[in-house]
Amino acid sequence: MADVAQPVGILQQMRLIAGLRWRMLHNNLRRKQNRLDLLGLIIVGLLAGAFVTVLCFALFEGARNFVTSGRPAWLSLFFWGIFLWWQLFPIIVAGFGVSFDFRGLLRFPLSFGAFYMLGLAYGLGDFTGLAAFCWTISIIAGAAAANLALLPAMLLVAVLFVLFNIALERLLGSWMERLLTRRRYREFFFAGFILVMVSLQLLGPLLSRYGNSAEPWLVRALPYTVYFPASLAGKSVGAASAGNYGEFALAAAGIAGYAVFFGALLWLRFTAQYRGEELSETRAPEKAGRNKARRESDADPLGLLSPQVAAVIRKEIRYLLRNGFAALLLLLPPILVFALITQATLFRFSGAKGGISTELFFPGLVAYIILILMAPAYNSFAYESAGVQTYFTAPLQFRNVFLGKNLVQVALVATELALCIAAFCYRVGMPSTPIFAATLAAIVFALIGQLSLANWSSLSFPRKLVFGQVHGQRQSGMAVLVAFGAQIMLFGISSLVLGLGRWTGDRWLPAKAFVLLAAAAVGGYVASLDALTSYAEKNKEKLIEALCR
Amino acid sequence: MTDLAIVTEKLTRRFGALTAVDNVDLRVAAGQFFGFLGPNGAGKSTTIKMLTGLLAPTSGLMQLLGLDFSSNTMEVKRQIGVVPEGMGLFERLTGAEYLHFVGRMYGLDHATTLRRTEELLEFMQLADRPKSMIADYSHGMQKKLALAAAVIHGPRILFLDEPFEGVDALAAGALKALLGRMTARGVTIFLTSHVLEIVERLCSHVGIIHQGRLVAQGSIDELRAGIAGEQGCKTTLEQIFLSIVGQSGAERAQIEELSWLT
Numbered sequence: 004m005a006d007v008a009q010p011v012g013i014l015q016q017m018r019l020i021a022g023l024r025w026r027m028l029h030n031n032l033r034r035k036q037n038r039l040d041l042l043g044l045i046i047v048g049l050l051a052g053a054f055v056t057v058l059c060f061a062l063f064e065g066a067r068n069f070v071t072s073g074r075p076a077w078l079s080l081f082f083w084g085i086f087l088w089w090q091l092f093p094i095i096v097a098g099f100g101v102s103f104d105f106r107g108l109l110r111f112p113l114s115f116g117a118f119y120m121l122g123l124a125y126g127l128g129d130f131t132g133l134a135a136f137c138w139t140i141s142i143i144a145g146a147a148a149a150n151l152a153l154l155p156a157m158l159l160v161a162v163l164f165v166l167f168n169i170a171l172e173r174l175l176g177s178w179m180e181r182l183l184t185r186r187r188y189r190e191f192f193f194a195g196f197i198l199v200m201v202s203l204q205l206l207g208p209l210l211s212r213y214g215n216s217a218e219p220w221l222v223r224a225l226p227y228t229v230y231f232p233a234s235l236a237g238k239s240v241g242a243a244s245a246g247n248y249g250e251f252a253l254a255a256a257g258i259a260g261y262a263v264f265f266g267a268l269l270w271l272r273f274t275a276q277y278r279g280e281e282l283s284e285t286r287a288p289e290k291a292g293r294n295k296a297r298r299e300s301d302a303d304p305l306g307l308l309s310p311q312v313a314a315v316i317r318k319e320i321r322y323l324l325r326n327g328f329a330a331l332l333l334l335l336p337p338i339l340v341f342a343l344i345t346q347a348t349l350f351r352f353s354g355a356k357g358g359i360s361t362e363l364f365f366p367g368l369v370a371y372i373i374l375i376l377m378a379p380a381y382n383s384f385a386y387e388s389a390g391v392q393t394y395f396t397a398p399l400q401f402r403n404v405f406l407g408k409n410l411v412q413v414a415l416v417a418t419e420l421a422l423c424i425a426a427f428c429y430r431v432g433m434p435s436t437p438i439f440a441a442t443l444a445a446i447v448f449a450l451i452g453q454l455s456l457a458n459w460s461s462l463s464f465p466r467k468l469v470f471g472q473v474h475g476q477r478q479s480g481m482a483v484l485v486a487f488g489a490q491i492m493l494f495g496i497s498s499l500v501l502g503l504g505r506w507t508g509d510r511w512l513p514a515k516a517f518v519l520l521a522a523a524a525v526g527g528y529v530a531s532l533d534a535l536t537s538y539a540e541k542n543k544e545k546l547i548e549a550l551c552r
Numbered sequence: 553m554t555d556l557a558i559v560t561e562k563l564t565r566r567f568g569a570l571t572a573v574d575n576v577d578l579r580v581a582a583g584q585f586f587g588f589l590g591p592n593g594a595g596k597s598t599t600i601k602m603l604t605g606l607l608a609p610t611s612g613l614m615q616l617l618g619l620d621f622s623s624n625t626m627e628v629k630r631q632i633g634v635v636p637e638g639m640g641l642f643e644r645l646t647g648a649e650y651l652h653f654v655g656r657m658y659g660l661d662h663a664t665t666l667r668r669t670e671e672l673l674e675f676m677q678l679a680d681r682p683k684s685m686i687a688d689y690s691h692g693m694q695k696k697l698a699l700a701a702a703v704i705h706g707p708r709i710l711f712l713d714e715p716f717e718g719v720d721a722l723a724a725g726a727l728k729a730l731l732g733r734m735t736a737r738g739v740t741i742f743l744t745s746h747v748l749e750i751v752e753r754l755c756s757h758v759g760i761i762h763q764g765r766l767v768a769q770g771s772i773d774e775l776r777a778g779i780a781g782e783q784g785c786k787t788t789l790e791q792i793f794l795s796i797v798g799q800s801g802a803e804r805a806q807i808e809e810l811s812w813l814t
Contacts, residue, residue, distance in 0.1 A: 303662035314656035317649075318642060325644050325685075390642035396604050397657040398629035544607060551638055 016117040017124070036545060039464070043480025055134045059141040066145025070153065075244040079237025081142050082164060086233040089135040089168045093176060115277050122273050126169035126176075139165055146240065156243035159255055164236045167262035174269045177276070232261045311399045315407025322386055323411070333415065336372045340423045343368070344430045365427060365434040366442045366501060370494055372423055373449050376416045380457035381486040382478050383408050385468040389551045394539075401539035402532040405458050416450060437510040441501070444517030449493045452524040455531040460485040462535065462542050465549040496520070556618070557582040557709050557740035558603065563612035565598050572598040574764035575612070580757070582617075582708075583738045585731070587745065587755035591797055595764040596744045597637045597713055603742070604634045604711050617708060630658065633707030635715050639698040643687040647678045647697050650686060651704055658705035665704070672700040675730070677723065691718035699727060703734075710734065712743045716750055728754060752789035762797040 031037040062081055069077045113121075126132050139161050147154040182188040228234050239254035305313035323330065384391055394404050433439060466479040500520070504513035539546070558580035565573040573595040580586045590596045601607035603614060605625060614621040616628045634640075642650055648669050655665030673679040676696040678689075686694060695718055702710060710731075716724050731741055731754065745751050751758060752772065760768040760775075768775055775792050787795075 306662065310656040310659050310661070314653045317656075318645065318653050321649060322642075322644055386644070388643060389636075389638040389640045392606055392634075392636050392638075392640035393642070393654060393657060395606050396629065396632075396634045396636065396640070397654070398626045398659065399657060400626075540608075547606060 013117040013120060016113055040480045043484045055137055059137055062138050062141040063145035066142045067149040070146045070149035076237050076241030078240050079234045082233035082236040085135050085138050089172055092131045118277050119273050122173055123169055126173045153244055160236050160239050163258040163262055167232050167258055170262055170265040170269050174265055174272060177272045232258050311403040312407045315404055316411055319408055319411040336375050337419055337422050341426060344427060361431055361434045362438050369442050369446060372420055374490055377453050378486055380412050381460040381482045382466055383461040384465050384550055387550055391547055391550045395543050401536040409454050437514055441513035441517050444514055444521050445497050447521035448517055448524050451528045452493050453489055455528050456489045458535050462539055465546050467550045555582040559615040561613040564610050565602060566610045571764050576766045580740060582740050583735055584757050585735045585741045585755045587743055587751035587758040589758055589793055590761035594761045596761055600711050600713050605629055631708045633702035633710045635698045635702045635712045637713045639694055641686050641694060641698060644685055646685055647673055651701055654701040655704045660705055668704050676700050692720055695719050696723055709740045714745055748790045748793055760796050768796050
């Protein structure tokens with residue numbers, strides 16, 4: 004008979020899991036690809052760290068100022084900021100965060116206590132949580148620097164506030180994950196997300212139009228916010244500062260109540276997960292022959308292209324239409340452009356003092372759309388998975404794969420640009436002909452110029468992404484860096500050319516320069532296809548391994 | 553002399569210090585149903601990957617249908633079909649869409665691809681779920697689809713990495729019949745499987761690879777004669793296999809030491 008394993012304590016289990024994560028990181032670094040990826044992540048992390056650090060100083064100074072000026076209750080503003088960041092940012096960037104699915108550990112005899120604690124610990128382990136934690140510490144430090152006697156009260160409030168935020172964030176994240184495993188819910192979520200994004204962009208125009216009449220309502224609603232944790236945190240610090248310990252205790256108990264309440268709800272969620280909640284997307288089998296699929300037409304609409312290029316184009320379009328997250332990325336730019344135009348039309352255009360110049364706004368708008376829509380091209384095999392092997396077993400030159408993918412990419416960007424330019428010209432008006440012509444030539448330059456680099460990046464830094472999944476997806480750090488670098492370079496050149504036109508007073512100079520640059524970019528792209536075909540053959544093992552893993 | 557469909561000479565593949573395939577000299581005649589056997593990690597999949605263009609050899613030569621692979625890559629790929637390890641499917645296409653995609657990748661015209669897609673889906677009993685994406689297929693259905701994709705262009709050599717794994721008995725019977733008819737028409741089939749009974753029933757010839765080296769090659773009868781000829785008894789392929797790559801004394805001793813388990 005087999006021996007019975009002795010129960011392992013929570014701390015021991017957490018130590019083992021931390022060791023496992025460290026071992027995984029250590030082993031991953033044996034590969035050059037992963038080392039480069041880590042390097043990319045470190046650079047991106049440094050930029051993010053700079054952002055967090057700057058805000059830390061600002062919050063430190065702000066907190067010190069509020070306390071020294073006798074307004075400690077105003078710290079509520081900071082707590083509200085942190086609260087909103089902590090709860091909303093993970094949802095907004097859900098597509099870019101990476102997560103370790105700790106539920107995979109359930110196959111081991113992991114106690115529920117350890118599972119729960121791990122779940123909470125992971126709430127502090129991502130960028131959002133770490134940043135919020137640092138900012139909370141900065142507020143404490145700022146308040147303590149102003150009045151050291153406030154430190155114990157601040158520490159208590161901060162601990163409760165952090166616990167509440169972790170519990171709520173994990174709860175929301177857990178429910179999001181559960182909901183988003185179903186395609187229908189995902190679509191609802193994406194629709195809601197788009198509406199929220201649009202609403203945020205329209206907030207400015209709405210406020211300027213209805214702000215005055217809405218103000219009394221807002222003023223009347225403000226006192227009710229005092230019952231929310233962020234306000235309670237500020238209130239408790241204010242009470243402690245005034246020596247009103249009864250009110251302090253009441254406010255702190257309020258935050259603790261919230262933390263316990265959401266902690267209990269999280270307990271229930273994790274209990275369901277611990278018991279083996281099924282999050283599969285797999286649907287029940289269809290009834291046999293219920294709906295015959297639409298048979299493809301005998302006439303091939305892509306007949307002018309080579310069979311391989313046509314096949315890749317068809318596949319790319321189908322994948323795009325079935326991938327909610329990718330589709331969302333496509334829908335966002337025109338919606339945001341529409342919102343931007345709506346906002347911008349509130350200002351006077353063209354030459355008015357202090358107004359916005361269409362001559363700058365138009366190329367800026369185009370650059371923004373290209374910036375967003377070209378990002379996925381830098382990891383264009385992300386959703387191929389094991390299917391990528393077909394490209395190497397079939398008798399085709401890899402240039403055909405890139406041609407197919409790039410044609411779809413160019414068609415998409417061109418369509419979206421055409422829509423946005425039409426919307427811009429309708430709502431705002433045409434820019435001058437030289438700028439319009441220069442922008443069109445610059446589009447070709449920026450688009451085609453990026454494609455060669457994006458194709459190279461896709462082969463060099465492939466990263467598998469799970470189809471249709473929002474949470475826990477992360478591009479390769481190096482691919483992100485290459486994309487940043489390429490876009491900074493191309494838009495830098497474009498800005499320089501536009502600037503030269505203004506400086507020399509030759510209004511047609513940018514158009515002429517961009518036509519030359521566009522021709523060079525097209526030539527470079529065509530020349531790169533053969534080089535990339537050879538490179539794909541050399542790099543196929545890395546590509547297949549990264550995508551079939 | 554029989555035409556050789558697959559020839560390798562000193563085929564070697566190293567991964568750093570590990571030699572996964574070590575100087576393998578394979579000879580597979582055209583129209584042969586060839587079983588490629590070996591324990592886990594012996595180098596079977598690495599060999600198939602090299603023979604199908606998914607992996608570059610470190611050294612050695614590969615000739616398929618008389619053509620050198622490295623200098624006639626496109627021509628060779630046109631004439632082979634593959635069910636690779638992990639099947640290599642685009643899971644977010646439907647079965648019909650995937651077959652159409654593969655047919656076009658092999659250069660078939662649009663109308664031919666459509667016709668063959670329908671026929672293959674019917675044959676593989678996959679036609680009744682036209683709207684299902686491959687991701688929603690069972691493992692066995694995915695295997696059948698991968699096999700359909702491997703034959704859509706009418707290859708002259710078919711490489712199958714564990715083709716019957718997860719396929720139900722009914723479908724497996726139909727597939728075996730199909731593969732049998734293909735070899736009768738001169739198609740060479742190169743198959744790996746862990747189920748030795750299947751290999752014994754289907755294959756006329758086998759090669760056995762162990763720790764990267766080809767340790768035996770020939771018809772099953774030749775191998776049988778080599779192992780048990782003197783005893784004159786009818787040995788099974790499993791017995792042949794175990795006698796060639798079976799547990800060494802040290803491995804058996806280790807198993808006996810797991811007294812806490814056994």
